[in-house]
Amino acid sequence: xxxxxxxxxxxxxxxxxxxxxxxxxxxxxxxxxxxxxxxxxxxxxxxxxxxxxxxxxxxxxxxxxxxxxxxxxxxxxxxxxxxxxxxxxxxxxxxxxxxxxxxxxxxxxxxxxxxxxx
Amino acid sequence: xxxxxxxxxxxxxxxxxxxxxxxxxxxxxxxxxxxxxxxxxxxxxxxxxxxxxxxxxxxxxxxxxxxxxxxxxxxxxxxxxxxxxxxxxxxxxxxxxxxxxxxxxxxxxx
Numbered sequence: 001x002x003x004x005x006x007x008x009x010x011x012x013x014x015x016x017x018x019x020x021x022x023x024x025x026x027x028x029x030x031x032x033x034x035x036x037x038x039x040x041x042x043x044x045x046x047x048x049x050x051x052x053x054x055x056x057x058x059x060x061x062x063x064x065x066x067x068x069x070x071x072x073x074x075x076x077x078x079x080x081x082x083x084x085x086x087x088x089x090x091x092x093x094x095x096x097x098x099x100x101x102x103x104x105x106x107x108x109x110x111x112x113x114x115x116x117x118x
Numbered sequence: 119x120x121x122x123x124x125x126x127x128x129x130x131x132x133x134x135x136x137x138x139x140x141x142x143x144x145x146x147x148x149x150x151x152x153x154x155x156x157x158x159x160x161x162x163x164x165x166x167x168x169x170x171x172x173x174x175x176x177x178x179x180x181x182x183x184x185x186x187x188x189x190x191x192x193x194x195x196x197x198x199x200x201x202x203x204x205x206x207x208x209x210x211x212x213x214x215x216x217x218x219x220x221x222x223x224x225x226x227x228x
Contacts, residue, residue, distance in 0.1 A: 039158075
């Protein structure tokens with residue numbers, strides 16, 4: 001059974017950093033692009049970014065709203081994807097989801113809540 | 119601004135059909151048969167309802183169907199039911215192992 005579990009969310013002050021993790025099981029992690037999404041309160045789902053497999057260079061793409069502040073990485077030995085969030089802003093407050101895939105997202109985690117507030 | 123354009127809202131009465139559009143370019147929707155659709159209820163994980171333009175994952179009712187013409191893909195929900203009320207998003211492959219995402223459509227069952 002494919003499972004994705006996000007962790008690392010919480011309350012953080014503006015300007016600070018937070019790292020989210022997406023622990024996976026039930027599939028060969030190294031074979032899949034992994035993606036992050038978020039949903040701010042009262043807003044729609046927003047794609048945050050995706051990281052390719054090492055076979056495709058392991059590079060990442062980001063939404064304009066987070067580019068330069070967020071970094072996605074992966075540890076294929078642990079089957080975990082990470083979302084490093086720096087210089088957090090109040091508008092980054094959202095539930096963050098990870099998903100398997102880069103353009104078709106069949107499996108999703110349940111999300112982890114991030115609140116950016118002083 | 120999202121890469122794929124969806125109408126912000128759509129609505130229909132129970133039993134009716136509603137179609138949601140998703141417009142991209144020849145570099146994404148028009149260039150590949152890899153359009154997917156997702157149903158998202160608040161505070162729940164999104165659910166894949168259509169992949170590869172027309173295919174339904176196991177467990178998704180055949181009331182959900184997908185199609186594509188040129189740079190525009192469409193999701194049709196037939197025989198609307200109350201539980202279909204949700205936000206719907208489209209995505210498409212855009213080359214180089216990643217894709218693009220739509221801004222979402224709020225479907226209201228009247």
